[in-house]
Amino acid sequence: MRIDIVTIFPEFFGVLDISLLGKARQSGMIELGVHNLRDFTHDRHRTVDDTPYGGGAGMVMKPEPWGEAFDEILDDEALVIFPSPAGERFTQATARELSEEKHLVFGCGRYEGIDQRVIDHTRGRARVREISLGDYVLNGGEVAVMAMIEAVGRLIPGVVGNPASLTEESHEDGLLEYPSYTKPSGWRGLDVPDVLTSGNHGAIAAWRHEQQLERTRRVRPDLLGD
Ligand code: ADE
8 A cells, every 4th residue: 555645744754664564564565655744835935824715823834835746656556545533434444445455545634724725625536524533623634644544554454463353352342342461470469360361262252252242332322222
């Protein structure tokens, strides 16, 4: 998969050099391009924002640098994603859909947002999705893009070593995941549940499923439609 990111904070994405995604890049499974929006400006101050038409607080990102950046980056396969609190909600299902794409292009807005014509114009030449991480407001799209790339990247075949660890996660089956334990079996007066040391695989599977249901009912009843 190819991923391009347009941002005014390219340094932000330095962390993509490390961890699982760093390895995925080294092995060529993920190809990453991080583009500084200011490189597509032509004035001395490398201006990317201006005051909003109609008045109001804050600044709006100007359309011209975005247009030039996308002229350079977009191809026939690109899916353009604008992170925005006004977008559709990002879920594990979204992550799975995005993991099947060949080319993701993320446009990180800052300030009060990007001139709407950028989104409208981009829809005329590529598929576009506006995606929100959740019902809260971040200062810009960068953190949201990092989260999306991490959620999507680990679903690309080969990025996570043991594929079973992908299906046993929270949200993969619509439930929260069961609690996990490792050695020692007793720690500070707390013991690992007996069933997990019983060697009875059927009983372990049943216990884990019950734990998933109990945890989901308690913490996220909305996932059960309750
Ligand atoms: N940019 C600002 N807030 C955001 C959010 N909640 N999700 C995605 N992008 C954002």
